Amino acid sequence: MLETLIWLIGYYLAGEFLARSLALPLPGSVLGMLLLFLTLCVRRGVPLTLREHVPPLMQHLSLLFIPSGVGAVLLSARLAEHAAALAVVLTVSTLATLLASAWLLRRLLAGHPLLADAPADEEGA
Amino acid sequence: MNLYEGWQYLKSAPLFGLLLTLLAYRIALAVNRRAGGKPLLHSVFVGVLLVVVFLLAAGVDYRTYMQGASVVYWLLSPATVAMAVPLYLNLARLKRAFAPLTATLLVGAVVGVVSAAGLGQLFGLPRELVLSLAPRSVTTPFAIGLAEQSGGVPEFATAFVLISGVFGAIVVKPLFDRLGLAHDWLLGFSTGLAAHGVGTARAFQLSERAGAIAGLAMGLNGVATAALLPVLLHWMGV
Numbered sequence: 203m204l205e206t207l208i209w210l211i212g213y214y215l216a217g218e219f220l221a222r223s224l225a226l227p228l229p230g231s232v233l234g235m236l237l238l239f240l241t242l243c244v245r246r247g248v249p250l251t252l253r254e255h256v257p258p259l260m261q262h263l264s265l266l267f268i269p270s271g272v273g274a275v276l277l278s279a280r281l282a283e284h285a286a287a288l289a290v291v292l293t294v295s296t297l298a299t300l301l302a303s304a305w306l307l308r309r310l311l312a313g314h315p316l317l318a319d320a321p322a323d324e325e326g327a
Numbered sequence: 328m329n330l331y332e333g334w335q336y337l338k339s340a341p342l343f344g345l346l347l348t349l350l351a352y353r354i355a356l357a358v359n360r361r362a363g364g365k366p367l368l369h370s371v372f373v374g375v376l377l378v379v380v381f382l383l384a385a386g387v388d389y390r391t392y393m394q395g396a397s398v399v400y401w402l403l404s405p406a407t408v409a410m411a412v413p414l415y416l417n418l419a420r421l422k423r424a425f426a427p428l429t430a431t432l433l434v435g436a437v438v439g440v441v442s443a444a445g446l447g448q449l450f451g452l453p454r455e456l457v458l459s460l461a462p463r464s465v466t467t468p469f470a471i472g473l474a475e476q477s478g479g480v481p482e483f484a485t486a487f488v489l490i491s492g493v494f495g496a497i498v499v500k501p502l503f504d505r506l507g508l509a510h511d512w513l514l515g516f517s518t519g520l521a522a523h524g525v526g527t528a529r530a531f532q533l534s535e536r537a538g539a540i541a542g543l544a545m546g547l548n549g550v551a552t553a554a555l556l557p558v559l560l561h562w563m564g565v
Binding site for chain 1: 344348349351352369370371372374375378379382389392393396397399400402403404405406407408409410411412413414415416423424426427428430431434435438439442443446447450452453456460463464467468469471472473475476480481482483484485486487489490491494495498499502503506508510512513514516517518520521522524549550553554557
């Protein structure tokens with residue numbers, strides 16, 4: 203667990219350092235993730251500590267959203283006058299993204315074995 | 328003995344916000360489990376509700392609460408980094424149809440940003456709200472980072488992401504059944520692109536394979552959207 207924290211915080215700060223030194227328009231956390239991803243690709247494997255401790259951490263990811271969720275509710279007076287517009291934007295945008303990607307993928311995968319649905323070969327992946 | 332004095336200290340103690348968040352989350356998990364994992368009773372919503380009710384009842388303001396809760400908030404960044412691990416482990420699936428999946432990923436990421444920010448502009452919403460809407464279709468830790476960076480409000484970005492996720496999780500199954508799109512790859516991949524974590528949890532309920540595919544799409548979409556967002560926002564003149 204200790205080593206996992208060192209890995210994750212270390213890569214996060216490395217990402218933050220790189221983003222700021224190179225003035226990249228990317229959050230440091232995303233850059234840190236890419237750096238870790240590249241490291242895993244180069245090593246051709248996941249270090250034991252990350253393999254063991256990351257999945258249980260990810261299981262409780264939603265804990266981390268509570269403070270900013272609380273903030274959203276307490277600051278929601280600023281949203282009230284736009285509530286109807288926001289509801290339309292969120293509904294339409296979610297539906298548009300769902301349907302556009304599903305239809306496109308179905309077209310692009312036409313005739314591809316992935317869509318032929320042969321459950322037997324699936325979990326070899 | 329002065330209980331009032333003790334209570335006054337307690338509710339402004341730095342670690343109090345942390346304990347409150349952990350407790351609320353723990354109760355929310357139990358509620359969600361008892362309700363059979365319903366998206367509307369997602370642990371974030373229940374947890375947020377419990378904390379808000381408590382803060383209002385006890386008369387504690389957001390800033391005091393955040394003294395302790397910011398410990399939890401800071402962990403979002405290392406959690407984003409941690410997503411490299413499932414993404415790496417899931418990558419074999421992407422290689423099975425690399426070109427179609429990558430093309431869909433890019434189109435999905437663009438549609439996600441442009442539909443949210445574009446409609447926001449169309450309705451004449453304030454700039455900070457448009458920027459908080461733009462990362463609506465990526466998973467919350469990414470969206471918070473992206474909103475912070477672009478000038479949106481991280482708290483609102485969190486709310487928009489979670490509402491989208493719950494809406495997507497509720498509609499995807501009936502919608503895809505009706506439109507003849509109910510295949511693990513179509514449903515999983517587009518749910519991951521449009522409805523991130525909450526949608527992925529829903530996809531896992533439908534099938535293990537759809538869930539894993541949704542998780543892959545969600546991780547890829549975080550990276551794709553992060554890379555495309557500055558370009559798209561610039562192009563849209565936000």
